[in-house]
Amino acid sequence: MENLATQTLLPDNQGLKDAARILSKGGLVAFATETVYGLGADARNDRAVAAIFAAKNRPSFNPLIVHVADIARAKEYVEWSTQAEEIAAAFWPGPLTMVLPLKANNGLSRLVTAGLSSLAIRIPAHPIALRLLKAFDGPIAAPSANLSGRISPTTAAHVAQGLDGRIEAILDAGPCDVGVESTILGFYPAPTLLREGGVAREDIEKIIARDLAVADPKAPVNAPGQMTSHYAPKAALRLNATATQHNEILLGFGPVDCALNLSPDGNLIEAAANLFHHLHVLDAESPKNIAVSPIPNVAIGRAINDRLIRAAAPRDQ
Ligand code: TXA
Numbered sequence: 001m002e003n004l005a006t007q008t009l010l011p012d013n014q015g016l017k018d019a020a021r022i023l024s025k026g027g028l029v030a031f032a033t034e035t036v037y038g039l040g041a042d043a044r045n046d047r048a049v050a051a052i053f054a055a056k057n058r059p060s061f062n063p064l065i066v067h068v069a070d071i072a073r074a075k076e077y078v079e080w081s082t083q084a085e086e087i088a089a090a091f092w093p094g095p096l097t098m099v100l101p102l103k104a105n106n107g108l109s110r111l112v113t114a115g116l117s118s119l120a121i122r123i124p125a126h127p128i129a130l131r132l133l134k135a136f137d138g139p140i141a142a143p144s145a146n147l148s149g150r151i152s153p154t155t156a157a158h159v160a161q162g163l164d165g166r167i168e169a170i171l172d173a174g175p176c177d178v179g180v181e182s183t184i185l186g187f188y189p190a191p192t193l194l195r196e197g198g199v200a201r202e203d204i205e206k207i208i209a210r211d212l213a214v215a216d217p218k219a220p221v222n223a224p225g226q227m228t229s230h231y232a233p234k235a236a237l238r239l240n241a242t243a244t245q246h247n248e249i250l251l252g253f254g255p256v257d258c259a260l261n262l263s264p265d266g267n268l269i270e271a272a273a274n275l276f277h278h279l280h281v282l283d284a285e286s287p288k289n290i291a292v293s294p295i296p297n298v299a300i301g302r303a304i305n306d307r308l309i310r311a312a313a314p315r316d317q
């Protein structure tokens with residue numbers, strides 16, 4: 001892999017202009033969204049999209065989310081529906097991705113969808129991400145800006161830890177608010193939850209006035225990137241821990257005695273925002289294994305548990 005001099009760009013007019021120019025030339029720019037940092041490339045440029053897979057060591061069968069500035073642009077790429085309209089009105093811009101049928105002659109690189117006939121698309125709610133989309137004036141393909149299988153980044157420093165020297169630039173807009181990736185919703189044709197994330201399942205069910213179907217995790221065609229082991233810190237992780245065992249430190253939730261606390265008040269939104277950051281800190285500093293307090297499996301707690309279960313899963317290496 002080429003050794004690039006990765007620039008850090010500020011989230012001001014000049015930084016946005018530079019970031020848009022790098023994207024236009026087929027370069028890679030990591031940028032903040034409200035969920036996690038994304039690794040962006042021009043979604044119409046095969047070479048640029050291929051460079052995302054190379055920089056992340058990402059298996060190329062795993063398709064990417066396309067980010068757009070507004071609904072009119074989303075409609076250029078996917079077959080729209082009244083259901084999509086209802087969901088977009090409620091949650092866009094925001095941490096929700098819809099998987100919809102890909103339109104013919106869409107102009108996107110086929111690498112983005114990894115050959116599928118559907119496209120994952122969202123409008124992010126971060127003001128700098130939206131300004132970048134407008135400055136670039138095109139669709140940005142962006143997975144999370146981490147090496148494949150590792151902890152997702154919620155700060156520019158996390159991005160640099162994994163991708164320094166592998167990408168052209170990082171647009172540093174501070175820490176991400178939500179802290180876990182977007183919720184992914186497919187229509188098959190029933191609205192189906194493909195990934196828990198920043199929008200709570202309960203809130204989507206209120207809007208569609210019915211229960212969501214949940215994708216069979218063994219049907220990889222529905223959510224090809226849902227690898228069992230993901231978000232993995234170097235240390236082993238043990239979940240639902242009420243006390244530490246030998247050689248463990250506790251990642252706490254609620255009023256517990258611990259090394260780092262996701263939310264001393266037991267607030268799930270705060271815990272999601274802290275999740276990847278705390279895992280990065282414990283991963284960098286501690287040779288010990290990590291025990292994690294129980295997290296209630298409601299609202300965004302479901303996304304936290306999903307990420308923790310993957311982080312704790314047995315790995316290949
Ligand atoms: O919050 C987020 O969603 C972040 C920010 C940067 O937007 N992005 C993100 O991307 O989490 P990534 O690539 O780490 O995860 C995207 C997931 C993968 O599991 C992928 O398999 C799935 O979306 N996906 C993409 N296209 C799909 C499609 N057409 N059908 C089903 N799943 C799809």
Ligand code: MG
Pocket residue numbers: 143144152
């Ligand atoms: Mg990811």
